[in-house]
Each structure stands twice: as C-alpha cells, then as structure tokens.
Amino acid sequence: MNTLYPIKFTPIFKERLWGGTKLKDVLEKDSEGDLIGESWELSDVEGDVSVISNGSMAGKTLTEAIEMMGTDLLGRSVMDRFGKKFPILIKFIDAKQDLSIQLHPNDKLAQQRHNSFGKTEMWHVMQADPGSRLIVGFNKDVEKDEYVKHLEENTLLELLNYEEVDTGDTFFINTGKIHAIGAGILLAEIQQTSDVTYRVYDFNRRDKEGNTRELHTELALDAIDYEAKADFKVHYTKEKNVPNDMVSCPYFTTSYIDVSGELEHQLDRDSFTIYMCVDGEVEISVGDFKEIVKKGQTVLIPAAIAEVNLKADNAKILEVYI
Structure with missing residues (x-):
C-alpha cells in the first residue's frame, strides 16, 4: 500500500507574547517574527489540523489521512479508544520570557466544561540558557484558602517550586499540577490533544495592544492539585541504539533512542509511532522510502508499519506511541 510511509507535516507556528527566535535560529524552522513561541508539529486540534508535506499524501490533512487509512494509521486499539481523533499533540516550544503560571484540567473536568480531553504532558529540554528554570508544582502542601490568599496578595510565586534545568532534562506534568516554562528554555512537548489551559498568574504583562491576558482564577480552583509531590522529574538511561524508557502513562509512552550507526527497529505495537x-x-x-529527520523535525509512522530502519552518525530521538 503506497500510503504506508513515514509521514511529515508542515509546522503550524504560533506567535506568543513570551516567544522568541530559537525555533528559527536553533531549529532552522521557516518561522518569521520575533515572538514565535510554538511550532505545532502534529496536531488534530480543531482549527489547527496538520497538513502532510511529503510523499503521496502531500497536501492532505491529518483528518483526511485518518479517514483514508483508519486502523492502518492509528492502530485498532487506538481507534477503539479514541475514534478518528488523533490523541496526541506534538510541539516545540521557545520561551524567551517566562510563560504564565498555569495548569490543565483532568479528563473528567475537561469533558464536562469544554468537551475536550484533559492535558497530561511531558517536556524534554533541548537547550537552556544558563540559570534557566521551570516552575513545577508547589514547594509545600497548600490549602485552597491559602492559595487564594496568596493570589489576591500577588505573592503566589512564594508558594511555587523552581527547578533549574539543562539539556536532556525531562519532566512529566500531571493534570492539576501548577507549572510554567521559564525564560531561556527550548523544549519538545508531548501532550494529550487539548488546548485547554487555566492561566492563574501572568506577571501583569500586557500585549502589544496594551491588554492583559485573561486569567481563569475560578475555573482553576477545583482543578488544582494542592499537594507538593516530587513526581515530575523523569530519570532515564541513555544506552545507545535501544529504546530507553522515559514516560509511560495512559495517554502516551515515550522512549529516548540515541542512534549511532544503523538500527533495524521492530514496532511491535498496535499503535502509530511518532519520532521527534x-x-x-x-x-x-521503510522499504525503499527514505526520509531525513533533522533536529526539530517530527515524523509519524503508521501503525501498520512493523519495522523501520534508523540510520545516523549520532542522533537523539524521542519515540512516542500509545
């Protein structure tokens, strides 16, 4: 079947108040502007559906590809669970400034309020300026009333946990966990297909029209996990030419592969596979079809493909599947 090949997509660039130029300068993406914060690599979010850029399906959307290929693309178990909705959103993010302090609702709340999936996510740091930090969770257990008081008194930052980061550091962000990507960080993000974010603090910033951004104070109160849990830092090995386990959760499984030389890799799973x-x-x-995937690029392997050949002098990739 001629549609079974490694599929690439045209990135969808998002201008953000906190964005910069690393997507262009470091990842060599064709992004214009000084405030490009996100490159959506693989998206089935309504209004932002990815378009195929290579092979016989070039020009077709991800939605059209799923209609054409069904279980050959997604996998039977994935389709049984999610229907024809692609369940993972893949991004690269450049934070020139701190992102807002935010969190995401779980599946139940997101379904009730927004008819959406929740947003469990993970971050893999690709580059970080010296001293760059993330905010992940609280630095102690917090009561809801205490949180509200600090919010009202503009002292929320006193309650938050800061993590200094370096290249290769990886973090798993459960729904409900308060978090923010800090200035100077370029990272790969893997998440559920959802664009539901509750912003609770934004440093009183204003956009180019002089407006502050919307906060979601009330919506967030019942969505926040107020416990201080050290469950976010991902520890993983870096053995060459094998998948090194990073994250396994109900929404995605991610491994780290350090490719050096040539690797015949079996995909023994009833799921698509993504390589970042x-x-x-x-x-x-795959067979006679070859695709070069450079730093900052993403490719989708249909579920019906049982084996891929990976060849590199020295490449580091994230392997993602359900």
Missing part, C-alpha cells in the same frame, strides 16, 4: 529528533539528524527508512 531532538539532536543531530536521522534517516528513517
């Missing part, structure tokens, strides 16, 4: 190249470049072959 986070360093170097890798040649991915």
Whole structure:
C-alpha cells in the first residue's frame, strides 16, 4: 500500500507574547517574527489540523489521512479508544520570557466544561540558557484558602517550586499540577490533544495592544492539585541504539533512542509511532522510502508499519506511541 510511509507535516507556528527566535535560529524552522513561541508539529486540534508535506499524501490533512487509512494509521486499539481523533499533540516550544503560571484540567473536568480531553504532558529540554528554570508544582502542601490568599496578595510565586534545568532534562506534568516554562528554555512537548489551559498568574504583562491576558482564577480552583509531590522529574538511561524508557502513562509512552550507526527497529505495537529528533539528524527508512529527520523535525509512522530502519552518525530521538 503506497500510503504506508513515514509521514511529515508542515509546522503550524504560533506567535506568543513570551516567544522568541530559537525555533528559527536553533531549529532552522521557516518561522518569521520575533515572538514565535510554538511550532505545532502534529496536531488534530480543531482549527489547527496538520497538513502532510511529503510523499503521496502531500497536501492532505491529518483528518483526511485518518479517514483514508483508519486502523492502518492509528492502530485498532487506538481507534477503539479514541475514534478518528488523533490523541496526541506534538510541539516545540521557545520561551524567551517566562510563560504564565498555569495548569490543565483532568479528563473528567475537561469533558464536562469544554468537551475536550484533559492535558497530561511531558517536556524534554533541548537547550537552556544558563540559570534557566521551570516552575513545577508547589514547594509545600497548600490549602485552597491559602492559595487564594496568596493570589489576591500577588505573592503566589512564594508558594511555587523552581527547578533549574539543562539539556536532556525531562519532566512529566500531571493534570492539576501548577507549572510554567521559564525564560531561556527550548523544549519538545508531548501532550494529550487539548488546548485547554487555566492561566492563574501572568506577571501583569500586557500585549502589544496594551491588554492583559485573561486569567481563569475560578475555573482553576477545583482543578488544582494542592499537594507538593516530587513526581515530575523523569530519570532515564541513555544506552545507545535501544529504546530507553522515559514516560509511560495512559495517554502516551515515550522512549529516548540515541542512534549511532544503523538500527533495524521492530514496532511491535498496535499503535502509530511518532519520532521527534531532538539532536543531530536521522534517516528513517521503510522499504525503499527514505526520509531525513533533522533536529526539530517530527515524523509519524503508521501503525501498520512493523519495522523501520534508523540510520545516523549520532542522533537523539524521542519515540512516542500509545
């Protein structure tokens, strides 16, 4: 079947108040502007559906590809669970400034309020300026009334947990966990297909029209996990030419592969597979079809493909599936 090949997509660039130029300068993306904060690599979010850029399906949307290929693309178990909705959203994020302090609702709340999936996510740091930090969770257990008091008194930052980061650091963000990407960080993000965010603090910033951004104070109160849990830092090995386990949760499984030389890789799963190249470049072959995936690029392997050949001098990739 000629549609079974590694599929690439045209990135969808998002201008953000906190964005910068690393997507262009570091990842060599064709993004214009000084405030490009996000590159949506693989998206089935309504209004932002990815378009295929290579092979026989070039020009078709992800939605059209799913209609054409069904279980050959998604996998039977994935389709049984999610229907024809692609369940993962893949991004690269450049934070020139601190992002807002935010959190995401779980599946139940997101379904009730927004007819959406929740938003469990993970971050893999690709580059960080010296001293760059993330906010992940609280620095102690917090009562709801205490949180509200600090919010009202503009002292919320006193309650938050800061983590200094470096290249390769990886974080898993449960729904309900308060968090923010700090200035100077370029990262790969893997998340459920959802664009539901509750913003609770934004440093009183204003956009170019002089407006402050909307806060979601009341919506957030029942969505926040107020416990201080050290469950966010991902520890993983970096053995060459094998998948090194990083994250496994109901919404996605992610492994780290350091490709050096040539690797025949079996995809023994009833799911699509996504490869995000986070360093170097890798040649991915399926039969006679070859695709070069460079740092900052993403490729989707249909579920019906049982084996890929990975070839690189020295490339680091994230492997993602359900």
